[in-house]
Amino acid sequence: MTHHEDNDTDTEQPAPAIPDETRADGVARVLIPERDIQHEVQAIARELDGEYRDDRPLLIGVLKGAASFLVDVMKHMTIPVEIDFMAISSYGASTTSSGVVRILKDLDQEIVGRRIIIIEDIVDSGLTLQYLLDLLRRREPKDIRVVALLKKNKPNAVDVQVDRVAFEIPDEFVVGYGLDYAEIYRNLPYVAVLDPEVYSEASVKAEPE
Ligand code: PRP
Numbered sequence: 001m002t003h004h005e006d007n008d009t010d011t012e013q014p015a016p017a018i019p020d021e022t023r024a025d026g027v028a029r030v031l032i033p034e035r036d037i038q039h040e041v042q043a044i045a046r047e048l049d050g051e052y053r054d055d056r057p058l059l060i061g062v063l064k065g066a067a068s069f070l071v072d073v074m075k076h077m078t079i080p081v082e083i084d085f086m087a088i089s090s091y092g093a094s095t096t097s098s099g100v101v102r103i104l105k106d107l108d109q110e111i112v113g114r115r116i117i118i119i120e121d122i123v124d125s126g127l128t129l130q131y132l133l134d135l136l137r138r139r140e141p142k143d144i145r146v147v148a149l150l151k152k153n154k155p156n157a158v159d160v161q162v163d164r165v166a167f168e169i170p171d172e173f174v175v176g177y178g179l180d181y182a183e184i185y186r187n188l189p190y191v192a193v194l195d196p197e198v199y200s201e202a203s204v205k206a207e208p209e
Contacts, residue, residue: 001186010127023063024176024185024188024192026181026185026194026195026197026198027175027176027185027188027193027194027195028192028193028194028195028196029192029193030145030190030191030192031169031172031174031190031191031193032167032169032177032190032191033170033190034189034190035135037149037166037177037189037190037191038072040149040166040167041069041072041073041166042076043077044073044147044164044166045073045074045075045076045077046076047164048077048079048081048117048147049077049078049079051140052079052081052115052117053079054191055115056080056081056082056115057078057081057082057114057115057116057117058081058082058084058109058111058114058115058116058117059073059074059081059082059083059084059117059119060083060084060085060086060107060116060117060118060119060136061072061083061084061085061119061120061193062085062086062087062088062118062120062128062132063086063087063105064087064178064180064186065120065121065122065178065179065180065186066119066120066121066149066178067085067178067186068121068177068178068186069119069121069149069178070083070108070119070122071083073119074118075148083112084107084108084109085105085107085209086105086107086132087103087104087105088101088102088103088104088128088131088132089101089102089104090102090128091186097155100131101128101131101132103135110139111136111139111140111141112139112140112141113140113141113142114141114142115141115145116136116141116142116143116144116145117144117145117146117147118132118133118136118142118144118145118146118147118158119147119148120146120147120148120149120162121148121150121177121178122148122149122150122151122152122174123148123151123152123157123160123165124152124154124157124163125154125156125157125158126157126158126159126160127158127161129146129148129162130158130160133146133160133161136158143179144151144161145163145164146160146161146162146163146164147163147164147166148162148164148165148166149166149167149169149177149178149191150165150166150167150169150174150179150191151165151167151168151169152168152169152170152171153169153170153171154166154171167191169191172193173188173191173193173194174191174193174194175188175190175192175193175194176189176190176191177189177190178189179191181199182196
């Protein structure tokens with residue numbers, strides 16, 4: 001693999017036009033390029049700036065997938081804003097969510113009377129979000145808004161509150177921009193569809209010797 005690095009000069013060279021598609025092993029195709037994500041991130045930040053000007057909203061992210069999206073939205077907001085994170089885990093080892101979750105890390109603060117913005121990376125079955133909304137509503141915030149980067153087009157998903165979706169996507173396994181496969185690919189700056197060979201290789205590797 002050849003790799004060109006700039007030497008230590010301060011001269012600004014335009015980034016080489018490497019297609020997103022060639023950047024990561026195992027990526028079959030880029031579904032949402034980095035520039036499209038960043039465009040939506042900035043639009044969402046502007047919307048939130050306008051709607052929560054005097055309210056000091058609390059952005060809540062669910063670890064780990066939402067980390068990239070939450071931080072990017074936060075960085076583009078200009079009003080006073082707070083952030084907090086929750087970590088939850090599905091019961092059992094199923095790859096599809098059951099909606100029954102265990103709180104591994106709760107919020108650091110009370111949210112009574114606060115204006116809450118849940119920042120999610122992906123709404124798939126909708127069960128995680130449904131659980132989270134039920135949980136947070138019981139704590140009596142002033143209101144809750146849900147902003148999701150991705151929403152899968154799934155006819156059998158639960159009907160859950162999502163106020164703003166950046167991208168509706170087909171029902172495919174996606175990685176990147178926070179989303180993982182076996183904990184990798186979260187650092188990709190784009191959202192991509194994984195090559196099915198990645199799963200099959202992993203299942204071969206997982207076989208006992
Ligand atoms: C993902 C994502 C959502 C949830 C969506 O988290 O971050 O929270 O799944 O799925 P659902 O709509 O079918 O409930 P995941 O459990 O993969 O954990 P991670 O964010 O740590 O990768």
